[in-house]
Amino acid sequence: MNFEMTKILVVDDDPAVLRMLARVLEGPEQTIDTATDGGSAIAKLTATSYDVIISDIAMPGMDGIELLGAVRTHDLDVPIVLVTGQPSLETAIQALEFGAFRYLTKPVDLAQLRAVVTQAARLHALAVLKREALTLVGEEGKQLGDRASLEGRFENALNLVWIACQPIISWRDRTIFGYEALMRSSEPTLANPLAMIDAAERLGRVHAMGRNTRAATAEAATALPDGALLFVNLHPSDLSDDDLLSASSPLAPLAKRIVLEITERSTLDEIKDLEARLKTLRSMGFRLAIDDLGAGYAGLTTMTRLEPEVVKFDMGLIRGVDQSPKKQRVIRSMKKLCDELGTIVVTEGVETAPERDTLVELGCDLFQGYLFARPARGFPAPAW
Numbered sequence: 001m002n003f004e005m006t007k008i009l010v011v012d013d014d015p016a017v018l019r020m021l022a023r024v025l026e027g028p029e030q031t032i033d034t035a036t037d038g039g040s041a042i043a044k045l046t047a048t049s050y051d052v053i054i055s056d057i058a059m060p061g062m063d064g065i066e067l068l069g070a071v072r073t074h075d076l077d078v079p080i081v082l083v084t085g086q087p088s089l090e091t092a093i094q095a096l097e098f099g100a101f102r103y104l105t106k107p108v109d110l111a112q113l114r115a116v117v118t119q120a121a122r123l124h125a126l127a128v129l130k131r132e133a134l135t136l137v138g139e140e141g142k143q144l145g146d147r148a149s150l151e152g153r154f155e156n157a158l159n160l161v162w163i164a165c166q167p168i169i170s171w172r173d174r175t176i177f178g179y180e181a182l183m184r185s186s187e188p189t190l191a192n193p194l195a196m197i198d199a200a201e202r203l204g205r206v207h208a209m210g211r212n213t214r215a216a217t218a219e220a221a222t223a224l225p226d227g228a229l230l231f232v233n234l235h236p237s238d239l240s241d242d243d244l245l246s247a248s249s250p251l252a253p254l255a256k257r258i259v260l261e262i263t264e265r266s267t268l269d270e271i272k273d274l275e276a277r278l279k280t281l282r283s284m285g286f287r288l289a290i291d292d293l294g295a296g297y298a299g300l301t302t303m304t305r306l307e308p309e310v311v312k313f314d315m316g317l318i319r320g321v322d323q324s325p326k327k328q329r330v331i332r333s334m335k336k337l338c339d340e341l342g343t344i345v346v347t348e349g350v351e352t353a354p355e356r357d358t359l360v361e362l363g364c365d366l367f368q369g370y371l372f373a374r375p376a377r378g379f380p381a382p383a384w
């Protein structure tokens, strides 16, 4: 590999351990710095930037978990490997929550440590390059690694959230079946919704973003055309937010007209009492949809756990469907199975008339995509 020197900071209150790790990790491409406590580690970190940090957990004064938290307040990227002599579930969970790269137990397997450090350094180099790439594409990447700046811009983005809507139509009936509400923000550096979601995840503000978006959606919904449903995207972790299930939440009065979309790209494993929560949502009147079906790596676990009223086929399946007998076969079979299950199918991302006509031949009728209308403020009328 042709990377520059990898700078590693090793933190441990035991000087013998530090000497040993320094000896093991030092090499032609790696330089090692050491610190015997959290405070002096922080001092080194503000003076130099490191590619990897390895820290003991149990140390007098600031422990490894606190150090991890402190590092994350000003560098969101540097990979941190935590090492502990007393593994416990609680510290392991805390470590991962604050974004530790790995959690290793003592005595450390030195070959494993070397491998972990190499992998961490590569990922860090990639993260740095990714930011550089972003600055080439636009200005928005410049300060993404700086937490204070990200926090400020995220708060601003929350205040500037607005809702774009895109129609979902019945082609056979030439009617509007519903609209998908899409979160947008006028904060220039977080105008891309994926950047906004990424920021919320990094800052632990996903619930705040969801609440804000649902409030803005309820406000927009006052102009929802009669008879149309409103499709609202959820981040999987919104399912754990009691606000969503509360009778006083902004969407609750509209629940009967709302379909909550949950993407198949995510896992629902971390959500406690998922089944009970889904039951509550349904008793409030909400319906559920699986978004991006066909894009997830996992099997159909999301489908079986959610038993959705609606599924939305991923636009990757739709793109060029008129040219692909394979896609046609898959869509035909999926549509047939959904019909048998009594699940409504929406196909997303229809961009061309040949795609639309092929989907009609395959038995599909509910379409969303640029061919009919782009997402826009208000409730844009589709072009037939």
Ligand code: G
Binding pocket: 166, 182, 233, 263, 291, 292, 315, 348, 349, 350, 351, 368, 369, 370, 371, 375
């Ligand atoms: O993951 P989800 O299905 O919620 O994504 C919806 C996104 O897809 C929106 O941001 C919307 O702008 C985009 N989108 C909607 N219709 C089309 C389309 O026809 N083509 C493409 N490429 N994107 C679309």
Ligand code: MN
Binding pocket: 180, 233, 261, 291
């Ligand atoms: Mn969606």
